[in-house]
Amino acid sequence: MSRSSMPAEALQEAQVVAAHGRHLFILDAHGLRHAARVFGRGTQVVCGDRVTCRRDEQHDIWHVLEALPRRSAIYRSDAQGRPELVAANIDLLVVVTAAVPEPDWFVIDRYLAAAASAPARALLVHNKSDLPSDERMEAELAHYQRSGYPLLRCSTRTGAGLEELRTELSRHASLLVGQSGVGKSSLLQALVPDSQARVGELMRDRDGRHTTTATSLHGLPGGGELLDSPGVRDFAPAPERLAPPSLGFIEIDSLQHPCRFSDCRHLEEPGCAVRAAVETGQMTARRYESYRRLRRLYDDHLRRVRNAPR
Ligand SMILES: Nc1nc2c(ncn2[C@@H]2O[C@H](COP(=O)(O)OP(=O)(O)OP(=O)(O)O)[C@@H](O)[C@H]2O)c(=O)[nH]1
Ligand SMILES: [Mg+2]
Ligand SMILES: [Zn+2]
Secondary structure, eight states: OOOOOSOTTOOEEEEEEEEETTEEEEEOTTSOEEEEEEOSSSOOOOTTOEEEEEEETTTTEEEEEEEOOOSOEEEEEOTTSOEEEEEESOSEEEEEEESSSOOOHHHHHHHHHHHHHTTOEEEEEEEOTTSOOOHHHHHHHHHHHHHTOOEEEOOTTTOTTHHHHHHHHTTSEEEEEOBTTSSHHHHHHHHSTTHHHHHGGGEEEETTEEEEOSEEEEEOTTSSEEEEOOOBSOOOOOGGGOOTTTTTOHHHHTOSSOOSSTTOOSSSOTTOHHHHHHHHTSSOHHHHHHHHHHHHHHHHHHHHHHHSOO
Protein backbone atom coordinates (compact mmCIF):
# COMPACT_ATOMS: atom_id res chain seq x y z
CA MET A 1 0.00 0.00 0.00
CA SER A 2 1.54 3.31 -0.97
CA ARG A 3 1.75 6.16 1.46
CA SER A 4 0.11 9.45 0.82
CA SER A 5 2.33 12.50 0.53
CA MET A 6 -0.12 14.60 2.52
CA PRO A 7 1.02 15.91 5.90
CA ALA A 8 -0.07 13.64 8.73
CA GLU A 9 -2.48 16.07 10.32
CA ALA A 10 -4.27 17.13 7.14
CA LEU A 11 -7.94 16.16 6.96
CA GLN A 12 -8.94 14.39 3.79
CA GLU A 13 -12.15 13.08 2.30
CA ALA A 14 -12.39 9.42 1.37
CA GLN A 15 -14.96 6.73 0.61
CA VAL A 16 -15.45 3.62 2.74
CA VAL A 17 -15.05 0.63 0.39
CA ALA A 18 -15.11 -2.17 2.97
CA ALA A 19 -16.42 -2.37 6.50
CA HIS A 20 -16.35 -5.04 9.15
CA GLY A 21 -17.51 -3.46 12.39
CA ARG A 22 -15.10 -0.63 13.13
CA HIS A 23 -12.43 -2.02 10.78
CA LEU A 24 -12.56 -0.29 7.44
CA PHE A 25 -10.84 0.11 4.12
CA ILE A 26 -11.04 3.53 2.58
CA LEU A 27 -10.32 4.84 -0.90
CA ASP A 28 -8.64 8.24 -0.89
CA ALA A 29 -8.93 11.02 -3.50
CA HIS A 30 -5.94 9.53 -5.37
CA GLY A 31 -7.64 6.15 -5.65
CA LEU A 32 -5.39 4.55 -3.05
CA ARG A 33 -6.75 1.99 -0.59
CA HIS A 34 -5.88 2.22 3.12
CA ALA A 35 -6.74 0.28 6.26
CA ALA A 36 -8.66 2.54 8.64
CA ARG A 37 -10.41 2.62 12.02
CA VAL A 38 -13.33 4.61 13.25
CA PHE A 39 -12.07 7.20 15.70
CA GLY A 40 -14.44 8.08 18.54
CA ARG A 41 -17.11 5.90 20.08
CA GLY A 42 -20.41 7.40 18.98
CA THR A 43 -19.64 7.44 15.28
CA GLN A 44 -21.37 4.93 12.98
CA VAL A 45 -19.54 4.50 9.68
CA VAL A 46 -20.46 1.94 7.02
CA CYS A 47 -19.59 0.90 3.51
CA GLY A 48 -20.56 3.54 0.98
CA ASP A 49 -20.04 6.38 3.43
CA ARG A 50 -18.06 9.43 2.43
CA VAL A 51 -15.90 10.35 5.40
CA THR A 52 -13.30 12.76 6.69
CA CYS A 53 -10.14 11.05 7.81
CA ARG A 54 -6.56 11.61 8.90
CA ARG A 55 -3.47 9.44 8.80
CA ASP A 56 -1.81 8.32 12.02
CA GLU A 57 1.87 8.31 10.93
CA GLN A 58 3.07 6.49 13.98
CA HIS A 59 0.83 3.45 13.62
CA ASP A 60 0.47 3.58 9.84
CA ILE A 61 -3.30 3.55 10.00
CA TRP A 62 -6.01 5.99 9.01
CA HIS A 63 -8.53 7.38 11.45
CA VAL A 64 -12.03 8.04 10.20
CA LEU A 65 -13.43 11.01 12.11
CA GLU A 66 -16.94 11.38 10.76
CA ALA A 67 -19.34 10.45 8.00
CA LEU A 68 -20.51 13.20 5.65
CA PRO A 69 -24.29 13.62 5.16
CA ARG A 70 -25.85 10.58 3.45
CA ARG A 71 -28.27 10.74 0.53
CA SER A 72 -29.77 7.44 1.66
CA ALA A 73 -29.15 4.78 4.27
CA ILE A 74 -30.18 1.16 4.75
CA TYR A 75 -30.87 0.38 8.42
CA ARG A 76 -31.71 -2.82 10.23
CA SER A 77 -32.94 -3.45 13.76
CA ASP A 78 -30.35 -4.84 16.11
CA ALA A 79 -31.24 -7.41 18.81
CA GLN A 80 -32.51 -4.60 21.09
CA GLY A 81 -34.62 -3.04 18.33
CA ARG A 82 -32.23 -0.14 17.81
CA PRO A 83 -31.36 1.10 14.33
CA GLU A 84 -28.06 -0.18 12.98
CA LEU A 85 -26.62 1.12 9.72
CA VAL A 86 -25.97 -1.46 7.00
CA ALA A 87 -24.79 0.69 4.07
CA ALA A 88 -24.92 4.31 2.97
CA ASN A 89 -25.56 6.27 -0.23
CA ILE A 90 -27.37 3.41 -1.98
CA ASP A 91 -29.65 4.11 -4.97
CA LEU A 92 -30.82 0.57 -5.59
CA LEU A 93 -31.33 -2.34 -3.18
CA VAL A 94 -30.90 -5.62 -5.06
CA VAL A 95 -32.77 -8.33 -3.14
CA VAL A 96 -31.43 -11.67 -4.33
CA THR A 97 -33.40 -14.93 -4.11
CA ALA A 98 -32.83 -18.42 -5.51
CA ALA A 99 -34.56 -21.79 -5.59
CA VAL A 100 -31.81 -22.95 -3.20
CA PRO A 101 -31.67 -21.97 -0.35
CA GLU A 102 -35.45 -21.85 -0.13
CA PRO A 103 -36.60 -18.22 0.13
CA ASP A 104 -38.04 -16.79 3.33
CA TRP A 105 -40.52 -14.39 1.69
CA PHE A 106 -41.07 -12.46 4.91
CA VAL A 107 -37.37 -11.55 4.94
CA ILE A 108 -37.66 -10.42 1.30
CA ASP A 109 -40.62 -8.21 2.23
CA ARG A 110 -38.72 -6.63 5.11
CA TYR A 111 -35.81 -5.82 2.78
CA LEU A 112 -38.24 -4.19 0.36
CA ALA A 113 -39.61 -2.09 3.22
CA ALA A 114 -36.06 -1.07 4.20
CA ALA A 115 -35.42 0.03 0.63
CA ALA A 116 -38.49 2.27 0.64
CA SER A 117 -37.37 3.90 3.89
CA ALA A 118 -33.74 4.44 2.77
CA PRO A 119 -34.95 5.85 0.32
CA ALA A 120 -33.76 3.56 -2.47
CA ARG A 121 -35.37 1.76 -5.40
CA ALA A 122 -35.66 -2.00 -5.15
CA LEU A 123 -34.89 -4.72 -7.67
CA LEU A 124 -35.65 -8.41 -7.17
CA VAL A 125 -33.06 -10.72 -8.69
CA HIS A 126 -34.01 -14.39 -8.85
CA ASN A 127 -30.62 -16.06 -9.30
CA LYS A 128 -29.81 -19.69 -10.21
CA SER A 129 -32.41 -19.66 -13.00
CA ASP A 130 -30.62 -22.80 -14.21
CA LEU A 131 -32.28 -24.67 -11.30
CA PRO A 132 -35.92 -25.84 -11.47
CA SER A 133 -38.44 -23.76 -9.55
CA ASP A 134 -41.86 -24.72 -8.21
CA GLU A 135 -45.38 -23.34 -8.33
CA ARG A 136 -45.27 -21.60 -4.96
CA MET A 137 -42.08 -19.76 -5.92
CA GLU A 138 -43.46 -18.71 -9.29
CA ALA A 139 -46.67 -17.45 -7.67
CA GLU A 140 -44.72 -15.31 -5.19
CA LEU A 141 -42.44 -13.89 -7.88
CA ALA A 142 -45.39 -13.16 -10.17
CA HIS A 143 -47.17 -11.27 -7.39
CA TYR A 144 -44.15 -9.03 -6.71
CA GLN A 145 -43.90 -8.27 -10.39
CA ARG A 146 -47.62 -7.55 -10.75
CA SER A 147 -47.45 -5.20 -7.77
CA GLY A 148 -44.73 -3.15 -9.43
CA TYR A 149 -41.39 -4.51 -8.23
CA PRO A 150 -39.01 -5.07 -11.14
CA LEU A 151 -37.80 -8.68 -11.34
CA LEU A 152 -34.81 -10.13 -13.18
CA ARG A 153 -33.97 -13.80 -13.54
CA CYS A 154 -30.26 -14.57 -13.70
CA SER A 155 -27.80 -17.37 -13.57
CA THR A 156 -24.10 -16.97 -12.92
CA ARG A 157 -23.77 -20.56 -14.23
CA THR A 158 -25.29 -19.99 -17.68
CA GLY A 159 -24.85 -16.21 -17.88
CA ALA A 160 -28.61 -15.74 -18.38
CA GLY A 161 -29.88 -12.29 -17.45
CA LEU A 162 -26.46 -10.87 -16.61
CA GLU A 163 -26.51 -8.31 -19.44
CA GLU A 164 -29.88 -6.99 -18.25
CA LEU A 165 -28.55 -6.86 -14.71
CA ARG A 166 -25.47 -4.96 -15.87
CA THR A 167 -27.74 -2.40 -17.53
CA GLU A 168 -29.90 -2.01 -14.41
CA LEU A 169 -26.87 -1.43 -12.22
CA SER A 170 -24.94 0.97 -14.43
CA ARG A 171 -24.33 4.45 -13.08
CA HIS A 172 -25.96 3.74 -9.70
CA ALA A 173 -24.77 2.55 -6.32
CA SER A 174 -26.42 -0.82 -5.73
CA LEU A 175 -26.33 -3.11 -2.70
CA LEU A 176 -26.71 -6.90 -2.98
CA VAL A 177 -28.63 -8.40 -0.06
CA GLY A 178 -30.31 -11.70 0.71
CA GLN A 179 -29.97 -15.05 2.44
CA SER A 180 -26.60 -16.75 2.65
CA GLY A 181 -25.85 -18.86 -0.41
CA VAL A 182 -28.22 -17.26 -2.95
CA GLY A 183 -25.22 -16.16 -5.03
CA LYS A 184 -24.60 -12.49 -4.20
CA SER A 185 -20.80 -12.77 -4.37
CA SER A 186 -21.09 -14.91 -7.51
CA LEU A 187 -23.10 -12.11 -9.14
CA LEU A 188 -20.51 -9.56 -8.03
CA GLN A 189 -17.74 -11.76 -9.43
CA ALA A 190 -19.59 -12.07 -12.75
CA LEU A 191 -19.98 -8.30 -13.06
CA VAL A 192 -16.64 -7.20 -11.55
CA PRO A 193 -14.20 -9.99 -12.41
CA ASP A 194 -11.32 -8.79 -10.21
CA SER A 195 -13.50 -8.23 -7.12
CA GLN A 196 -12.70 -11.49 -5.32
CA ALA A 197 -8.99 -10.82 -5.32
CA ARG A 198 -9.67 -7.68 -3.32
CA VAL A 199 -12.13 -9.20 -0.87
CA GLY A 200 -10.20 -12.37 -0.13
CA GLU A 201 -9.53 -10.99 3.33
CA LEU A 202 -13.27 -10.54 3.88
CA MET A 203 -14.31 -14.13 3.24
CA ARG A 204 -14.45 -17.04 5.64
CA ASP A 205 -14.84 -20.72 4.99
CA ARG A 206 -18.31 -22.08 5.72
CA ASP A 207 -18.32 -25.89 5.38
CA GLY A 208 -15.62 -25.68 2.74
CA ARG A 209 -17.43 -22.87 0.90
CA HIS A 210 -16.72 -19.18 1.02
CA THR A 211 -19.10 -16.94 2.86
CA THR A 212 -18.91 -13.18 2.94
CA THR A 213 -18.22 -11.64 6.35
CA ALA A 214 -17.96 -7.93 5.52
CA THR A 215 -19.64 -5.42 3.24
CA SER A 216 -17.50 -4.22 0.33
CA LEU A 217 -17.85 -1.75 -2.54
CA HIS A 218 -16.63 -2.24 -6.12
CA GLY A 219 -16.51 0.03 -9.15
CA LEU A 220 -18.48 -1.40 -12.10
CA PRO A 221 -16.65 -1.42 -15.45
CA GLY A 222 -19.38 0.70 -17.11
CA GLY A 223 -19.66 3.18 -14.21
CA GLY A 224 -21.59 2.83 -10.98
CA GLU A 225 -20.82 0.89 -7.85
CA LEU A 226 -21.84 -2.54 -6.61
CA LEU A 227 -21.78 -3.46 -2.92
CA ASP A 228 -21.78 -7.04 -1.65
CA SER A 229 -22.92 -7.87 1.87
CA PRO A 230 -22.88 -10.90 4.17
CA GLY A 231 -25.89 -13.20 3.87
CA VAL A 232 -28.48 -13.13 6.63
CA ARG A 233 -30.87 -15.57 8.25
CA ASP A 234 -33.23 -12.84 9.23
CA PHE A 235 -33.58 -9.15 8.63
CA ALA A 236 -35.85 -6.45 10.03
CA PRO A 237 -35.76 -2.79 9.06
CA ALA A 238 -35.40 -0.21 11.82
CA PRO A 239 -39.05 0.55 12.77
CA GLU A 240 -38.43 4.25 13.36
CA ARG A 241 -37.38 4.64 9.73
CA LEU A 242 -40.67 3.21 8.41
CA ALA A 243 -43.41 5.54 7.23
CA PRO A 244 -47.15 4.88 7.60
CA PRO A 245 -49.64 4.34 6.08
CA SER A 246 -47.84 1.73 3.91
CA LEU A 247 -44.62 1.03 5.87
CA GLY A 248 -43.11 0.54 2.39
CA PHE A 249 -45.58 -2.03 1.01
CA ILE A 250 -46.00 -1.13 -2.64
CA GLU A 251 -49.55 -2.56 -2.92
CA ILE A 252 -50.67 -0.14 -0.19
CA ASP A 253 -48.88 2.80 -1.81
CA SER A 254 -50.63 2.14 -5.10
CA LEU A 255 -54.20 1.74 -3.77
CA GLN A 256 -56.67 3.68 -5.89
CA HIS A 257 -59.11 4.44 -3.08
CA PRO A 258 -57.91 5.48 0.36
CA CYS A 259 -59.02 3.90 3.62
CA ARG A 260 -61.94 5.57 5.43
CA PHE A 261 -59.60 6.84 8.16
CA SER A 262 -56.45 8.67 7.13
CA ASP A 263 -54.56 7.14 10.07
CA CYS A 264 -55.82 3.61 9.30
CA ARG A 265 -53.42 0.91 10.49
CA HIS A 266 -55.08 -1.60 8.13
CA LEU A 267 -55.81 -4.05 10.94
CA GLU A 268 -59.41 -4.06 12.24
CA GLU A 269 -60.57 -0.61 11.13
CA PRO A 270 -63.85 -0.34 9.19
CA GLY A 271 -63.59 0.82 5.59
CA CYS A 272 -60.00 -0.33 5.21
CA ALA A 273 -58.94 -0.32 1.55
CA VAL A 274 -56.05 -2.66 2.24
CA ARG A 275 -58.27 -5.42 3.60
CA ALA A 276 -60.52 -4.85 0.57
CA ALA A 277 -57.47 -5.29 -1.68
CA VAL A 278 -56.76 -8.62 0.02
CA GLU A 279 -60.36 -9.67 -0.65
CA THR A 280 -59.99 -8.94 -4.37
CA GLY A 281 -56.55 -10.52 -4.60
CA GLN A 282 -54.72 -7.24 -5.35
CA MET A 283 -52.63 -8.02 -2.29
CA THR A 284 -51.99 -11.63 -1.33
CA ALA A 285 -52.92 -12.92 2.10
CA ARG A 286 -49.23 -13.76 2.57
CA ARG A 287 -48.07 -10.21 1.85
CA TYR A 288 -50.82 -8.86 4.11
CA GLU A 289 -49.65 -11.15 6.92
CA SER A 290 -46.16 -9.78 6.29
CA TYR A 291 -47.50 -6.23 6.59
CA ARG A 292 -49.25 -7.12 9.89
CA ARG A 293 -46.01 -8.49 11.34
CA LEU A 294 -44.10 -5.36 10.40
CA ARG A 295 -46.95 -3.20 11.72
CA ARG A 296 -46.59 -4.99 15.08
CA LEU A 297 -42.89 -4.08 15.15
CA TYR A 298 -43.74 -0.50 14.25
CA ASP A 299 -46.47 -0.20 16.92
CA ASP A 300 -44.14 -1.69 19.57
CA HIS A 301 -41.64 0.97 18.64
CA LEU A 302 -44.24 3.77 18.91
CA ARG A 303 -45.28 2.48 22.34
CA ARG A 304 -41.65 2.49 23.52
CA VAL A 305 -41.13 6.04 22.30
CA ARG A 306 -44.32 7.27 24.02
CA ASN A 307 -43.44 5.59 27.30
CA ALA A 308 -39.81 6.69 27.32
CA PRO A 309 -38.94 9.12 30.13
CA ARG A 310 -38.40 12.61 28.78
N1 LIG B 1 -26.74 -23.52 -9.78
C1 LIG B 1 -26.25 -22.31 -9.52
N2 LIG B 1 -25.44 -22.12 -8.47
C2 LIG B 1 -24.98 -20.88 -8.22
C3 LIG B 1 -25.30 -19.77 -9.06
N3 LIG B 1 -24.70 -18.66 -8.57
C4 LIG B 1 -24.02 -19.08 -7.46
N4 LIG B 1 -24.18 -20.40 -7.26
C5 LIG B 1 -23.59 -21.20 -6.17
O1 LIG B 1 -24.21 -20.87 -4.94
C6 LIG B 1 -23.28 -20.99 -3.85
C7 LIG B 1 -23.25 -19.73 -3.02
O2 LIG B 1 -22.76 -18.66 -3.79
P1 LIG B 1 -22.20 -17.31 -3.16
O3 LIG B 1 -21.99 -16.38 -4.30
O4 LIG B 1 -21.07 -17.56 -2.24
O5 LIG B 1 -23.47 -16.87 -2.28
P2 LIG B 1 -23.60 -15.59 -1.33
O6 LIG B 1 -25.01 -15.10 -1.49
O7 LIG B 1 -22.52 -14.60 -1.61
O8 LIG B 1 -23.43 -16.22 0.13
P3 LIG B 1 -22.94 -15.47 1.49
O9 LIG B 1 -21.68 -14.75 1.21
O10 LIG B 1 -22.80 -16.57 2.49
O11 LIG B 1 -24.06 -14.55 1.85
C8 LIG B 1 -21.94 -21.30 -4.50
O12 LIG B 1 -21.71 -22.68 -4.40
C9 LIG B 1 -22.13 -20.89 -5.95
O13 LIG B 1 -21.31 -21.61 -6.83
C10 LIG B 1 -26.15 -20.01 -10.19
O14 LIG B 1 -26.50 -19.12 -10.97
N5 LIG B 1 -26.59 -21.29 -10.37
MG1 LIG C 1 -21.12 -13.72 -0.40
ZN1 LIG D 1 -56.59 0.63 6.00
